[in-house]
Amino acid sequence: MDNPDASTDSEVKVTGVLNPDKLKELGYIPSKQRLLKGPVAIFECVEPIPCNVCVFSCPFKAVVMDKITDMPKVDFNKCTGCGLCVAQCPGQAIFIVDYSPKGETGVLTLQYDLTQPPDKGEEVILLDRKGEELGKGRVLKVYKHKRSEAFVVTIEVSKEFLMNARAIKVRR
Ligand code: SF4
Ligand code: SF4
Incomplete structure (x- = not known):
């Protein structure tokens, strides 16, 4: 497991946009081998904020922190890609990517913070970290987490977008 104990990216502070x-x-970012194995969490939490919700929301002990202001460290070998952390992250900073399906499409899971989520089967627009349109995806599943009340949306997307699509726009 790599160590994410690095200082905050000054570019993020200036632009508000994370650099992959x-x-x-x-x-x-997990190894290519791990990415191909099945769903896995991608954390995009780069600010040393006092939050450790992900540590306690993971039933597999895949996320650790020495102190609450550390950035989370993820053990990709323990992470099953279950997505429980996605629903509970107050920063909407966790995404599940799955490159394992055969063919050109994979699966992306993210938190959706607006009140009207898309429906299963609906086509949505994928947005990158700057909020710019990347392409389209098809909703596979939507659920509302009981405790956080956040919507979690799972979408079929082209594998070329799995690492860059970080929000969706619903076309209504
Ligand atoms: S996806 Fe599941 S196993 Fe992976 S870090 Fe999140 S809660 Fe833990
Ligand atoms: S729950 Fe989200 S915002 Fe909080 S430390 Fe974990 S990844 Fe960062």
Whole structure:
């Protein structure tokens, strides 16, 4: 497991947009072998904020922190990609990516913070970290987490977008 104990990216502070290279540097990107194995969590939490919800929301003890202001460290070998942390992250900073399906499409799971989530089967627009449109995806599943009341949406997307699509726009 890589160690994400690195300082906050100043570029993020200036632009508000995360650089995928920085995520790699922080140890938040699993190996290619792990990515191909099945669903896994991608954490995009790069600010040392006092939050450890993900540590306690993971039933597999895949997320650890020495102190509450640390950034989470993820053990990708323990992470099953269950998505329980996605629903409970107050920063909407956790995504599940799944490259394992055969073919050109994979599966992305993210938190959706608006009141009217898309329906199963609906086509949605994928947005990148800057909020710019990347392409389209098809909703596979939507659920509302009982405790956090957040919606979690699972979408079939082209594998080329799995690491860049980080929000959705519902076309209504
Ligand atoms: S996806 Fe599941 S197993 Fe992985 S870190 Fe989140 S809660 Fe833990
Ligand atoms: S719950 Fe979310 S915001 Fe809080 S530390 Fe974990 S990833 Fe970061």
